[in-house]
Structures are given as structure tokens and as C-alpha cells.
Amino acid sequence: MTLPATTTGAIAAIVTMALVTYLTRAGGVFVMSRVPIGPKVERFINAMAGSVLVAVITPMAIQGDWGARLALLVTLAVMLATQKALGAITAGVVAAALWRLW
């Protein structure tokens, strides 16, 4: 099932995202007041949170050009070294720009 990227379709997609996101914000409070969330569910959610990002990033590295790959590598390196997200993202973007300039 897909939505067309017309204004109506895009707004429907955004409203859907907003509803799903509110469901996650309120859902934990709602569920916890009835059944406690166990350690297994917690481990599944913690592992899934990072994994979905990995699943989104991996194709970018595989299908992207060398500028995109370099950007990801530089972001990774700066992030591991400094833990500063803004600096790491900026370094990645600058790396891609310089690579394509050259």
C-alpha cells in the first residue's frame, strides 16, 4: 500500500507518523499501568532501536557513491573519537562535499 506524494498524500503520511509516534509516547504509560514490561521485551526494544537505524544506513553505504561512503566513515570516526554528534555530522557532510569537488 502506498500513498501518492501529492500534498494530500504527504500530509496523510505525516499524520500517520504523528499518530504512531504518539502511540509510542503514551503506550508505555498505558501498558505499564496494567502489565509490567518485562526484561525480555525491554531487551527486544533496545536491540531493535539501533537495528532499525543500521537497516536504514547500510543501503546508503552500499548503493551510495564514494562521497556518501566517505561521509559515513568520517562521521563514524569523529563520533567514536569525540562523542559530539554535531561535529561528526558536519565533518561527514564536509567530507562528501570535498570528495565531489575533487
Added chain:
Amino acid sequence: MTPSPPGAQLDLAGTLSGIRRMAPLSLFVVVFGLAFGVAALSRGLSGLETMLMSALVFAGASQFAALELWGPEIPLLPLIAITFAINARHLLMGAAIQPWLAYLPPAQRYGSVVLMSDSNWAMAVADRQRGETNLGMLVGGGIALWVTWLAGTLLGVIFGSGIEEPERFGLDVIMGCFLLAMLIGGRRDLSMLLPWAAAALTAVAAMAWLPPHSHVIVGALAGGLAGLLFPAKQTRKPSP
């Protein structure tokens, strides 16, 4: 954990103090919002759609990831799955403060989590552990973050609409770099390497053999299941 005092209130004074305390931190959010605005325009969203997404969804990583699905058609099921999987941590955050919120009437209880995100939640939890009963940090901090996220997005929309070829300046990679930075910054725990490897491998396999965009769902589920293979975390053991 230190025992928390019973009771909870939500009032204007506490909310205003929450806004004030979050203000310095939320200035950083402007820059992330700017990056999102630029990235969204480069993926073909209109300025209005970009602002609407920041205002209604208000969850950076899922907004960036959703851009990856944007095209002439928007696949609905992957969009729902990606939004849920990235924001599923809210479930744990909400569950953690549920005993506190339970003192409030239902409208306030479910209203005060509308703008719950990582930093205002963390500061509110710290307040609670110090003995504070006022929830103003959660609500006020959320308001401060929401306003600056919108302001940043608006700046990004204004700035981004003046750029003809975003790829030339490397602006198309903002999305990937942002998500990677969130991934590395969120958890520095080697036990996550197995779930992440499972997610990467299954995502690549799904891209080759399964319908378009299903790799996100497959990777998220595979990673979650791989996470179950580990025994409970060491830190959860009761201290001697």
C-alpha cells in the same frame, strides 16, 4: 534507585521553570532542525510538509529515516514500521515514569507525554530522583525543545530552498550522517554489535530478494530478536 516521594503535580510555575532550564540545551536543537529542514527539501518535501512533520511528529531520528522512504509514492507499511521501531524507546521511557504519572488525572497524564523526548525525559527523571514531585520539567522542557525544533526546521526550509544542487555541497548525506551519529551516540555497548550485524546482513539480503523498502522491517525485527540471545545485562544485577 533512591526511593521516590509519592505524589505528582503539574502547574504553570513548574512548566515555566522547565522551559527556562531546557533553554540553553535546546539551542543545539536549532542546528539539528536546520539540518532536517535542508534534508527534507532535498528529498522533495515542500516547506509546509517539512514544518508540519516537525510540528506533529517531533522525533528527529524517525523524521530523518522517513525521508529515505519519500519518493513519487510513499510506502505506508514501511513508514509505519520505521516510525514505530525508531520511537519504540518511548515505550520504555513512558513505562519508567508511569508510577509517577499515575498520580495525575488521565487528561494530564496522557497530555504530559505529548512532547516527551530523550532530554526532557532524562532531566525529569533526575528531578524525580532528587525528590521533586513537580512534572514541569517534562512538559516545560518538551515545549522548549518543540519550539526550537520548529524554529530550526524553519531556518532549514528558508536556507534549503535557496540551494539548487544540494548534492554538490554534500547536503544529501546529512540524513545518513545524522542517523549514524544517533546510533553511535545512543548506546556504547558491545553487546549491541550482534543485533546490529544481524540487522545489516538481513537488510542487505532483503534488499536483494524481498519487495522494496521491506529491508527496514526485516532488519529491525532481526536485530530485536538477536538482542534476545543475550542474558540480562550485568548492570541489572542487584548490587551486593
